Amino acid sequence: MVEVKETLDATYTETDDGDRTLNDYSLTNILGSGSFGVVYLGINSKTGAKYAIKEFSKTRLRKKDMFSRQAFGFRGRGRGRGRGIGGPPQPPPSAIEYIRGEVAILKKLNHPNIIKLYEVLDDPRQDSLYMVMELCEKGVVMDVGLDKTCDPYSEDAARKLFCQAVLGIEYLHEHEISHRDIKPDNLLLTSDDVLKIVDFGVSEMFVASGNDRSKKSAGSPAFFAPEMCVAHHGEMSMKACDVWALGVTLHCLVFGKLPFVAVSILELYEVIRTAVPEIPKTASRELRNLIEQMLEKDPEKRISIAGIKTHHWLTQDGKQTLPSTHENTDSIGTRITHVTEDEM
CATH class of the missing domain: 3.30.200.20 (Phosphorylase Kinase; domain 1)
Structure with missing residues (x-):
């Protein structure tokens, strides 16, 4: 604690x-x-x-x-x-x-x-x-929005940032917490380029051990998963929604813009549900494949954090190995338990 x-x-x-x-x-x-x-x-x-x-x-x-x-x-x-x-x-x-x-x-x-x-x-x-x-001297990794584009990172620079974000999200998920608002605005950099995930204002503990289902929509609309863009939707996998938002974030990092844009919220929801994002031809084949798997419309078919960690783009065809789930989660501190009444 x-x-x-x-x-x-x-x-x-x-x-x-x-x-x-x-x-x-x-x-x-x-x-x-x-x-x-x-x-x-x-x-x-x-x-x-x-x-x-x-x-x-x-x-x-x-x-x-x-x-x-x-x-x-x-x-x-x-x-x-x-x-x-x-x-x-x-x-x-x-x-x-x-x-x-x-x-x-x-x-x-x-x-x-x-x-x-x-x-x-x-x-x-x-x-x-x-x-x-904690102070993050370099601020947000990218200030991008529906009406604002930015200079993109190179694939190598984006990979270094993205690896850190993936490890942070894996830690949360393994300890049964969903962030619910992953986006470049909520990824900050310290003076020595360590990425920090911030803003847990809408984060949720899983309702029960191993159960990440929720009916609530939370976060920023441009980063909503398709299953969140449906009126009266039922329960959703919060982990799958986090993976989608992480995929939108990766698209922003490497292309400097959001994959889905519209002039109204309702139109944005429709675009997210139906449109296929354009991926520039300059993108490597491995990067294109990872983004497509993260932005899979069907949450049941969407790639998992475990799949992302072993993807060819992230590992550079096996040249780079990320810490195992055990090394990334259990060895850092006491395993998280649910928030108790006393802690609240």
Whole structure:
């Protein structure tokens, strides 16, 4: 279990000159922003250590929590202690309770390709909640979107990044966690080019040992698997959905663009379900084959993580061998167990 400090009485201050502090952290440059809030570069005034400090709006978190209660009859991802809509009234949760599931999962993760969480802080006088995380100095591997293309990586450079992502996802799946939002935005690089998987806000523990089925759709639409793009869909394999999103991510890395684009969400869903992505002729035969297998419309026929690890493109026809599943998962730390009520 990774030790994560929780500070419920933090103090955030901002001077007239714009200098921001949060307890022992000086908040300097803005590293990024999104619907959740802002990510700052944080420097510990006592040690000089640098961190990424992610700010959440408690107001937005409360609205998200209320939607989850109404839509699913429980709070968050189903591991919380709240009753269903018809149960007795519950007292309003503390702010940290809104991200308790994500914090509980991150406490259990110990892998070189998964981001580390060090501290969670709440200033009860402010609207913000903060997560102090490992700093990835080089930022996202690629800033690509429906209306934005990027310079692609070479196949060799993409392979080095992709191998790390595969090992991180294998670790999660072997410990019965699905990320649910794999995309270049959620793959960050440290100063020495170590890839870190981030943002476990919609991640799910499997409902039971070996059972990765879920009816919930989660993640970013451009990375949705075809089986998620159907109204009133039934249960889906979360691992197969992660593999699809990883395939879309690989397409982005080597071609600098998304394989499926459209002007509306409904049209995007239709394209994902029916269209065959164009793969440039410049792609190697092995790369083309891997992408086609990862973007297989039928989840039952889609390649698995185990298949990806031994694919000719990833291994360079056997010249490169990835760590075995045992080496990649069991030897790094204590095997993960399900999130318990006490950990929540």
